Amino acid sequence: MRILVVEDEKEIRYFLKASLGAELFSVDAVEDGERGLYLASVNDYDVIVLDNILPKKSGLEICSELRKKGKNTPIIIVSVKTDTTTKIELLNAGADDYLIKPFSFEELMARIRALIRRPQQVKGEVLTSNDLILETKKHTVKRGKKEIHLTRKEFMLLEYLLSNKGSVLSRGMILEHVWDMDTDPFSNTIETHILSLRRKIDTPHSKKLISTVSGCGYKIAD
Numbered sequence: 114m115r116i117l118v119v120e121d122e123k124e125i126r127y128f129l130k131a132s133l134g135a136e137l138f139s140v141d142a143v144e145d146g147e148r149g150l151y152l153a154s155v156n157d158y159d160v161i162v163l164d165n166i167l168p169k170k171s172g173l174e175i176c177s178e179l180r181k182k183g184k185n186t187p188i189i190i191v192s193v194k195t196d197t198t199t200k201i202e203l204l205n206a207g208a209d210d211y212l213i214k215p216f217s218f219e220e221l222m223a224r225i226r227a228l229i230r231r232p233q234q235v236k237g238e239v240l241t242s243n244d245l246i247l248e249t250k251k252h253t254v255k256r257g258k259k260e261i262h263l264t265r266k267e268f269m270l271l272e273y274l275l276s277n278k279g280s281v282l283s284r285g286m287i288l289e290h291v292w293d294m295d296t297d298p299f300s301n302t303i304e305t306h307i308l309s310l311r312r313k314i315d316t317p318h319s320k321k322l323i324s325t326v327s328g329c330g331y332k333i334a335d
């Protein structure tokens with residue numbers, strides 16, 4: 114899951130990048146509206162957390178420009194403004210949710226989870242493939258009864274594979290959803306992580322769950 118944070122207050126931006134990172138999201142965090150709009154237009158984020166009062170372009174402008182371009186990424190606006198007109202304007206411009214500053218991180222997380230929840234995740238956010246079980250909230254992975262310890266990136270990669278189980282995911286799709294913009298797209302980081310993930314979840318078992326689809330990408334068994 115990849116999130117874009119557009120926030121000009123340095124402390125809040127750093128806090129959100131670190132806290133969302135700790136919740137196993139990959140996070141791009143930028144400080145001005147133009148850069149935010151650019152990134153939101155060229156990347157396929159799972160959620161955008163958008164401050165309303167920003168240098169160069171407001172949250173309201175970013176929202177309506179993205180929707181005009183046909184981008185329907187879920188957007189949560191965070192703003193100090195509390196008057197009803199602003200709120201209605203923002204929702205009309207295509208924002209999905211609105212949070213008033215100061216907000217608690219728990220509330221932001223609850224709203225993010227509500228927006229990205231896919232149909233198969235509705236019940237308790239448990240993702241499975243055969244005897245493999247991943248619980249998104251607890252950050253745990255088990256195969257059969259055995260608990261498997263994954264690194265942050267391995268967990269994120271597995272979560273992405275399981276959210277799209279049965280479908281082939283290309284390197285580009287994985288890079289876009291699991292890594293942030295600081296990753297060198299030509300490095301072999303995806304292959305390395307797939308390899309270590311396979312070692313942990315597949316090697317001891319006769320039934321292999323992760324497969325390579327030659328020339329296309331990777332998939333996890335349905």
Ligand code: CA
Nearest residue numbers: 121164166167
């Ligand atoms: Ca601001």
